[in-house]
């Protein structure tokens with residue numbers, strides 16, 4: 122059985138973001154990149170399934186982006202993916218979700234994947250569209266935001282997380298795609314031997330121009346910080362000072378301290 | 380301009396959040412029609428055409444069938460915008476409609492701009508983007524709580540619709556939320572730990588502040604997922620909604636799903652080493668500090 126997991130490399134979200142020269146995305150200078158958090162759960166689930174199914178199962182990881190994404194692909198390989206496809210695209214951040222999904226669908230078309238895993242959304246863009254759109258383009262069954270996954274005999278039983286902590290249990294026949302939510306599992310840390318082993322795994326490089334046939338359906342016209350709502354005060358400085366100030370505020374503004 | 384609004388219904392009830400859809404349409408200055416897979420006894424209180432499918436036969440979660448219903452209604456109504464809530468129902472269904480019609484989807488909209496673009500969040504709420512559909516028509520999901528709900532009023536003109544089942548997905552049933560040992564909704568003071576607390580061993584430091592203030596311990600989701608704190612302490616869309624007199628957020632960035640659970644608190648103090656953390660947008664006081672230095676010092680002072 123052939124499995125695919127789709128991952129995105131995103132900046133560390135604790136970074137300070139500044140608009141790029143065109144003012145439509147962030148400037149990458151000084152940013153450190155890592156695997157999108159939601160995708161870590163997707164990779165872990167795919168690797169667990171691969172381990173469960175054993176011999177004859179092949180798990181491919183795919184990522185679209187500039188050459189820096191190879192680092193993140195290597196992490197997925199070290200977590201247990203068998204091989205990788207890097208869709209090389211220095212301008213990936215300018216593609217809309219429809220184009221990103223189209224690229225992955227085009228890549229997948231003749232590969233015979235039976236289950237595809239994605240994160241439910243990316244941390245930087247947060248559109249929550251790519252997974253479902255890939256499934257639509259490939260005609261796969263699909264469900265989203267899963268916090269539970271089981272596969273048996275051609276069918277997936279997934280638990281969807283709904284508002285307020287209620288869950289919806291769904292059964293899907295393969296071929297199917299699931300989008301993974303935080304907390305689905307405990308993503309493993311790659312071990313040193315597995316990191317070494319991953320170095321020998323194959324990464325196929327495909328220039329995006331060879332595979333993308335679709336125009337964007339939406340365009341970002343501006344990337345900017347939120348308008349400051351004001352009201353709140355910001356306290357900075359020495360810890361002892363800060364403690365004094367906060368105690369004074371608590372006494373003044375709340376009935377908690379007297 | 381015309382919008383087709385997709386209402387929400389779950390476990391036999393019309394969801395209150397449905398009223399945020401006409402709220403958005405009003406802000407857009409658009410005419411509305413609504414499609415709801417629900418029940419006659421639970422009609423939304425609003426004017427206009429309501430395409431009503433029966434949830435008993437069409438299912439509450441049956442994306443293939445609901446997609447068919449929506450696409451047929453789009454044919455009849457020819458709307459400029461097809462509008463969902465950005466919810467577990469909306470983000471699941473919206474991309475299927477956008478892909479079928481091959482039109483843009485703009486996700487989790489929080490504002491409407493004069494140039495025909497829509498404002499959405501980026502970078503976990505730290506930044507914003509304005510996004511514009513290439514062609515006129517688009518699918519939109521709106522962020523929960525971003526648009527003031529329309530006042531219920533009027534009577535819809537109901538048109539019954541239905542579609543045949545099929546597809547490779549079967550809905551088995553609901554599982555209730557985990558049982559709660561503590562009810563945060565009653566707490567007057569909540570001190571919550573976020574990922575910025577660093578590790579499980581540091582949780583007692585946050586719990587000690589909660590105790591010193593006579594409050595309860597809360598948590599953001601990653602702290603619960605990592606099993607540092609039990610799920611019944613989680614605050615947010617998939618945890619509890621709270622409105623204490625004082626909420627102290629320790630090492631919490633302020634993602635929308637967390638804010639949704641605590642923004643109605645009377646007074647909010649956030650401790651974060653990042654001055655730009657989005658929690659600062661709603662906090663009354665943002666203390667820029669390392670939580671593991673500041674919190675023990677504050678607790679010690681209060682205890683005195």
Ligand SMILES: Cc1cc2nc3c(=O)[nH]c(=O)nc-3n(C[C@H](O)[C@H](O)[C@H](O)COP(=O)(O)OP(=O)(O)OC[C@H]3O[C@@H](n4cnc5c(N)ncnc54)[C@H](O)[C@@H]3O)c2cc1C
Pocket residue numbers: 135266303572573574575576577598599600601602613614615616617618619629630631632633634635636637640650651652653656668669670671
């Ligand atoms: C459908 C859905 C539902 C969700 N439901 C919920 C929910 O119910 N509740 C919830 O909380 N989340 C929920 N989330 C997750 C949410 O999007 C965020 O990922 C989560 O709230 C982030 O938690 P955090 O702020 O603790 O961690 P992070 O976002 O990682 O933030 C950590 C913060 O700590 C600060 N920090 C780091 N080190 C220190 C230090 N030493 N001192 C001081 N500050 C420090 C950082 O600057 C940062 O701001 C949901 C997500 C989805 C998609």
